[in-house]
Amino acid sequence: MNSISTSSSSMASPFLFPLTQSTVMPDPSSFFSPNLLSSPLPTNSFFQNFVLNNGDQHEYFHPYLVKSANSSLSLSYPLMFFSTALLYQVFVPDLTISSKSNSRCSSSNISHVVSSYSDLSVTLELPSSNLRFFLVKGSPFVTAEVTRRTSLSISTVHGIVWLSSSDYFTKHTIRLDNNQTWLIYASSPVRFRRTSSSEITSGKGFYGIIRIAALPDSENPNSEQTLNRFSSCYPVSGDAALKKPYRVEYKFQNRRSGDLLMLAHPLHLKLLSEKESDCTILHDFKYRSIDGDLVGVVGASWVLKINPIPVTWHSTKGIKQDSCKEIISALVKDVDDLNPSNISTNSSYLYGKHVANAARLALIAEEVSYPEVIPKVKNFLKQSIEPWLYGTFKGNGFLCEKEWKGLVTKQGSTSTGADFGFGIYNDHHYHIGYFIYGMAVLAKIDPDWGEKHKPQAYSLVEDYINLGGKSNSNPYYTRLRCFDLYSLHSWAAGLTEFEHGRNQESTSEAVNAYYSAALMGLVYEDSDLMATGSTLTALEILAAQTWWHVEESNKMYEEEFVKENRIVGILWSNKRDSTLWWASADCRSCRLLIQVLPITPITEVLFSNVGYTKELVEWTEPELKDAEESRKGFVFALEGIYDQENALKKIRKLKDFNFLTNLLWWVHSRAKGNLYEY
Known part of the structure; x- marks a missing residue:
């Protein structure tokens, strides 16, 4: 599984959408080393704040918040702020590392440069300080290489109440008046002296390795011994x-x-x-x-x-014959209403959802053995998808930009707000995932169309699921644009600086993106794409169940937050929020909807915990009286997992719900004893 592009590697060259010069894209040359600029650059990375605007917003590296500014690096072993509505870790510059350098670079205005990065790390150079930091996710030490003989300064916003050094001056202990203890390890002897109540400096020039760690505030008395034992070996990348x-x-x-x-x-x-x-x-x-x-x-x-999951076109255990009549009745009506001219949006996100919703109808028709409607669905998909592939869609379309390297939309190339920020790499997996779902289904029901448009299909899917590497056949897209291989889920924020780092709202749409990629692998008999898509789908589901789904018995989050929330609205790298980008925390059905849609066969894996699903529905129900019909439908869909009969009664009373077929298919496939366990 070295690359998802195995099947497309036989092409003379990878398909490239028309090039454009974005007028809204930030300049990557401000922070990336020149040797990196010719390659596709990360646009949803765990260190993204370091390369946006002034580069001085902190990022979370587990267990430290790290901030680079004014040729120094500040570390925070953060405390938690919490309420019933949100949780976040508070950044306080507990320790700041800098140097009193006489280097020729000391007058440089550049605070830092990213000289290399990988899946789990970034190397940050501070040219004016002769400091190089190896920031590796999950390291209990922050490691700095002092590249020239330099006088080091370590300061704090707190008071230093105690400083001690080992006999050989290779370990130093600092106790602060906020009850924190920090340990400093050096690769060769270095003497520190206190120059003020909040700063220590090395008297003579030092070069080599400095490692800094906060002593965990756990009850384990052996924590310092553990840090001592492993202080020598340090990671430089991952x-x-x-x-x-x-x-x-x-x-x-x-x-x-x-x-x-x-x-x-x-x-x-x-x-x-x-x-x-x-x-x-x-x-x-x-x-x-x-x-x-x-x-x-x-x-x-x-x-x-990871435990394997079923990546299938249809429900895993099927629909009883006596349930098909009701589904077919709704199916005929929904298919009759299909008309590309009725799509009133040119938004890549909203348009893609229309495409995917229509594709669902073809698959449901297969499952209930009613193929008569499939030709009309096929024609609808062709007419709605092809203009986006050939640049003939009025007012929008997919283009490639050359600075960061990746897809933008015509609208997004001139406006950061257009297409929900797609033009600055926000939500790429959401938008493209819907198109990929529709294209995979169309390739399934019309193999000739699928073969003809395979280059465009691969170009789209590789924008967010490209694995890169020497065997990569599409050099225009960065490696796994949205997926964080340390956090094991995606981020959606793109090239926007945020105080709390990257964020993602809709986990279910992220699941849909990788599930759709796996289906594309299935239809093109591409085992690499199938495997990559399935693996990332499973991880996204597990991450949602771990951090977004809040059971009553949850011990990970603070009790006050757990008491009031059954699902997270927006999850940030350094924050948990009950609000949404488009709705307040009070709209519980909004939160449920955005963490459920779209409903497809993979939804049964995402909500395989029946006990939690019941808690979520019951938490949402008091707010349903005045909710829109569309939101009610998603609540009833989850209720159908454990109470099919009552869910069907409620669904049949809905007066305005687009694509009722899919909702009925879902609940009828939830028959008692017909549930998936993951």
Whole structure:
């Protein structure tokens, strides 16, 4: 599974949508090293704030918030702020590392440069400070390389109440008046002296490696001994490989002797195979985190194994014959209403949803054995999709931009707000995922069309699911544009700076994007695409169940937040919010809807926890009286998982619900004893 592009590699060259010069794209040359600018650049990365605007907004590296500004780097081992409506970690510059450099670069206005990056790390150079930081996700140490003999400064916004050094001056302990203890390890002796109540400096010039770690505030008395033991070996980068289906392999590149100590979040721990990994879990060594406790793992090679999921065109266990009549009745009406001229939007997101909704009708027709309507659905899909592939759609279309390298829309190339920010790489997996679903279904019901438009199909899907590497056949798109291989789910925010880092609202639409890619692999008999799409679908589902779905018994989040919320609205790298971009926290059915749509066969895996699903529906119901019919339909759909009869009664009373066929298909396929367990 080295590349999803195996089947398209036989083409003379990968398909490229027409080029455009975006007028709204930020300049990547401000922060990326020149040698990186010729390659596709990350647009939804865990370090994205470092390369936007002034580059001085913090990012979360587990367990530290890290901020680079004014040729210095600040670390925060954050405390949690929480209420009934939100949770977030508060950034306070607990320690700031800089140098008193006489370097020729000291007058530079550049605060930092990204010299390299990988799936799990970024290397940050501070040219005017002779400092290079290896920022690796999940490292309990922040590691700096001092590249020239330099006098170091370590300061804090708190007061330093105690400073001590080891006999050989290679370890230093700082206690602050906020009850934090920080440990500093040096590769060679360095003497620090207190120059004020909030700063220490090294008297003589130093070069080499400095490692800094906060002492965990856990009850484990051996935490400092653990940090001492693993202070020598440090990671400089980390890669995540998708070599086999339902398997992710981490490999951390490290230097110096000894074993490597890293941290795993709760989903890592659920998936980590100690038998196949070259690592050991230290269950008593923990750091707190908004994502749950981060637990020590010793070893540079991890294997994460995921249970397979069914990636199918139809429901996994079928529909009873006596249920088909009602579905067919709705199907005929919905298909009769199909007309490309009735699509009143030119938004790539909203238009894509029309395409995917129509594609559902063809698959339902197959499942209920009513093929008579499929030709009309096929014609609708052709007429609605092809203008986007050939640049003939009035007012919009897909284009390629050359700076960051990837797809934008015609509207998005001149406006950051058009197409919900698609032109600055927001929501790419959502928008394109809907088109990919429609194209996969159309290729299934019309193989000749699928073969003819295979280059465009691959170009679209590779924009967000490209694996890159030497065997990559499409060099125009970055590696896994939206998916974070440490967090194990996607981000949607694109090239916008946010205080709390990357964010994602609709996990279900992210699931749909990778599920659709897997279906495309299925229809084109591309085992690589099928495997990659299926693996990312499974991970996105597990992440949603871990961090978005809030059961009453949830122990990860604060009690006040759990009491009032059954599902997260927007999940940020450093925040959990009950609001949505388009609705307040009070609209519970809005939150449910955006975390459920679109309803497809993969939805039964996403909501396979029946007990939680019932909690979510009951939490939402009091607000339904005045809710729109469309929102009610999604609540009733989930109710159908555990109470099919009552859900059907409520659905039959809906007066205005687009594509009723799909809702009826869903509930009829939820027959008692017909549920998927994941």
